Amino acid sequence: MIYCLEDDESIRELVTYTLNTQGLEAQGFSKPSEFWEAMQKSIPDLILLDIMLPEEDGFSILKKIRTSSMTKRLPVIMLTAKGSEYDTVRGLDSGADDYIPKPFRMMELLSRIRATLRRAGDEEAAIEEYQIENLYVCPSRHIVTVDGNNITLTLKEFELLCLLLAERGTVLTRSQLLDRIWGYEFDGESRTIDVHIRTLRQKLGEAGSLIKTVRGIGYKIEDADK
Structure with a gap:
């Protein structure tokens, strides 16, 4: 399951529709309160997170995800209109696994999601120091x-x-x-x-x-x- 927290209805519906038609089950949320309620019930495999949101911004949400023992390694891809280098650095430094500025191409988004999911599912760890x-x-x-x-x-x-x-x-x-x-x-x-x-x-x-x-x-x- 992939959660998409995005307050722009057209983008949210396009992303969730595309993911579901490509075999990647997805659920969209327009408000952080709805997202957190769903998180209490079930932890997804990956989160698509916007920055500019009502109630709470994406950086605050990402920080909470990374400080919780239950979700600290949960893959998060940020989708945002804030595409400056400063915002990119801030997002990555806050623990985002990837950062995709809008407008983005759906096939590229799918490729990055699948790549992130593959890495998250690979639990093989190197022994070398x-x-x-x-x-x-x-x-x-x-x-x-x-x-x-x-x-x-x-x-x-x-x-x-x-x-x-x-x-x-x-x-x-x-x-x-x-x-x-x-x-x-x-x-x-x-x-x-x-x-x-x-x-x-x-x-x-x-x-x-x-x-x-x-x-x-x-x-x-x-x-x-x-």
């Missing part, structure tokens, strides 16, 4: 520390860091990163990867310098002995 200089990462326990201090990352930031570590020494293009983390092909001038790299470096502090930019290509983390 990574220690490079002052950075320590344990994927299976979802632990990241710098100089022994715990670092809090969003799910996408964590997945991006783990991928760069798993492929350390290899330059990964923006297209490869987008496809392997978000599950869809690189499209035009998307800045999704650059935004995530920027915030990831900021959160890692001094260890952020381990993530190298390869001009005109992408990003990499060097082997420990480089």
Whole structure:
């Protein structure tokens, strides 16, 4: 089940209709109060969340979802008319799994939803631990520390860091990163990867310098002995 919290009736009905006809059961809500009432009865597999809503804004709702032990890992995709880089960063930094500005294409939305659901259903965790200089990462326990201090990352930031570590020494293009983390092909001038790299470096502090930019290509983390 997918919940769509969207106060624009035309968008809400189009999204839920399309999802239901594509084999993805969906239910729409126009108000946060209706959404929270449904959440008390049943937790969905994924949430499509607008930002500008009556009663309560989407950022507040996302924060509540991420602070609850029952829903902290529940996939959330934000659908919003707020498409500036600031709003994108804020949404992703608040824990959104993806952020799609309006107007969006329905086939792209379906692709991103399916990719997010696939990742959420894959419970296989890596056993390997990574220690490079002052950075320590344990994927299976979802632990990241710098100089022994715990670092809090969003799910996408964590997945991006783990991928760069798993492929350390290899330059990964923006297209490869987008496809392997978000599950869809690189499209035009998307800045999704650059935004995530920027915030990831900021959160890692001094260890952020381990993530190298390869001009005109992408990003990499060097082997420990480089």
